[in-house]
Each structure stands twice: as structure tokens, then as C-alpha cells.
């Protein structure tokens with residue numbers, strides 16, 4: 001019986017790399033010897049990350065709402081280290097807007113960043129990888145919110161539900177090119193985001209409902225991404241891996257019935 005081909009990612013593009021989860025993923029991949037192109041709207045934060053890291057890190061500013069620019073952006077990222085084999089879609093917006101008050105532009109912005117940009121970037125990335133014939137990995141950072149609605153997050157939950165299906169659709173069509181496409185679905189992760197601030201009541205309540213007795217940290221998500229891009233996940237594609245301290249099982253804060 002032939003052993004499956006075991007390939008580690010070598011050059012990765014990570015979006016949302018100035019954010020809590022994206023930065024942790026970039027650092028983790030870098031520790032494993034991967035060259036990383038960091039992409040985000042916040043160029044100043046990217047520059048700080050590059051300065052702090054001793055491995056091969058490069059920063060590229062991108063606005064994911066500018067969809068027409070994304071194929072060129074992938075070409076630019078490709079040039080940085082002479083190729084790409086891994087794309088991590090970690091950029092995301094999770095603002096709060098009650099359904100009856102939600103404006104079209106609020107809906108559109110979340111859909112643009114969380115879903116449409118992932119489609120455009122992944123398609124551009126996949127075209128180049130198919131041409132290069134190397135195979136590769138796409139990992140989408142989804143959310144437990146893809147399966148459970150919550151107040152004020154109709155746009156967010158819908159975008160992540162769409163992202164889970166996009167993951168499957170890409171996995172199905174790209175398998176013949178040996179491009180793995182998977183999702184990681186975080187539960188609540190402590191990132192203290194400037195871009196996505198959360199209310200104190202919400203944070204208290206969501207923490208209280210988690211079964212596992214410690215908070216989730218960005219490194220939990222980075223570990224799952226590294227696993228999905230690593231040799232032990234060779235036969236995994238189209239999957240969504242929950243990394244949520246058991247939050248998907250139910251609400252641990254409910255009293256005995």
C-alpha cells in the first residue's frame with residue numbers, strides 16, 4: 001500500500017493577521033518553518049508583527065471590501081516569497097446590530113469581508129495553485145455562530161453559515177487538485193479586539209455558558225489550523241473543526257431541570 005504524500009505548508013498568506021486570531025496563526029505557522037505573508041487593513045499593526053518576529057514574515061496591506069483588487073493582491077502576495085501553498089482566511093467582522101434596526105450597508109459590510117472576500121481570494125489563490133500543480137491548503141476561520149443564531153448578529157451568523165458551505169463547495173471541486181479546504185469554528189476566544197469590541201454583559205454571559213473551565217485563547221485556534229495544514233490531516237478536506245471548549249454541546253450555565 002502506498003503511503004499518502006506528506007506535505008507541510010511552506011508559504012502561507014494569512015488575512016486578518018493584525019487581529020488576535022490571525023496573528024496567533026501567523027506566529028504558529030512561522031514557528032513551524034512556514035514563510036508567512038501577513039495581510040490586513042491595519043498596516044501599522046502588521047509592521048509591528050514583522051518587527052517582533054525573527055522568521056520570514058512580510059506584510060501586505062489589503063482592503064477585503066475592494067473585491068476587484070483581490071486577484072491582483074493574490075499575485076502580489078505570490079511574488080513576495082516566490083509562491084504560495086496555503087491560504088488562511090482569518091479576517092472577519094462581528095459587529096452588533098439588532099435585526100429591526102440593521103441597515104443594508106451594515107449587512108453588506110459583514111457579507112463582503114466574511115464571505116464574498118473569502119470566495120474571491122480563495123478562487124484567485126486556487127487558480128494559481130492549480131497552475132503551479134503543487135497542491136495546498138485553504139483554512140477558513142468560521143464560528144460557532146454558523147450553527148446558532150444570536151441577537152444582533154443576523155449578518156454575522158448568516159455569513160459564517162455561508163462560509164461553512166463555501167468550505168464544502170471549494171473542498172469538493174479542489175480535491176482533484178490536492179488542495180485541502182477546511183474550516184475551524186472557534187467558540188468565544190479572548191482577543192480584546194479594537195475592530196470588534198464586545199459588550200461586558202455579552203462577554204460575561206458567553207463565558208458563563210462554556211463547559212470547559214478556562215477561556216479560549218487565539219493559540220487554541222492556531223493549533224487547530226496547524227494540524228489541518230499538517231501531515232496528519234492529509235485525508236481531511238471539507239471539514240469544520242469546532243474549537244470551542246465544548247460550547248457547541250449546549251449551555252453549561254443552565255440550572256438543573
Ligand SMILES: NC(=O)c1ccc[n+]([C@@H]2O[C@H](COP(=O)([O-])OP(=O)(O)OC[C@H]3O[C@@H](n4cnc5c(N)ncnc54)[C@H](O)[C@@H]3O)[C@@H](O)[C@H]2O)c1
Pocket residue numbers: 015016017018019020021022039040041042062063064065089090091092093094113141142143144185186187188189190191193194195196
Ligand atoms: N474572537 C472570537 O471569539 C471569535 C469567535 C468565532 C469566530 N471568530 C472569527 O475569527 C476571525 C478573527 O477574529 P478576531 O477575534 O481575531 O478579531 P480581530 O478583530 O482581532 O481581527 C479581525 C481582523 O480582520 C481585519 N479586517 C477587518 N476588515 C477588514 C478588511 N476590510 N480588509 C482587511 N482586513 C480586515 C481587522 O483589521 C482585524 O485585524 C474572524 O473571522 C471572526 O469572525 C472569532
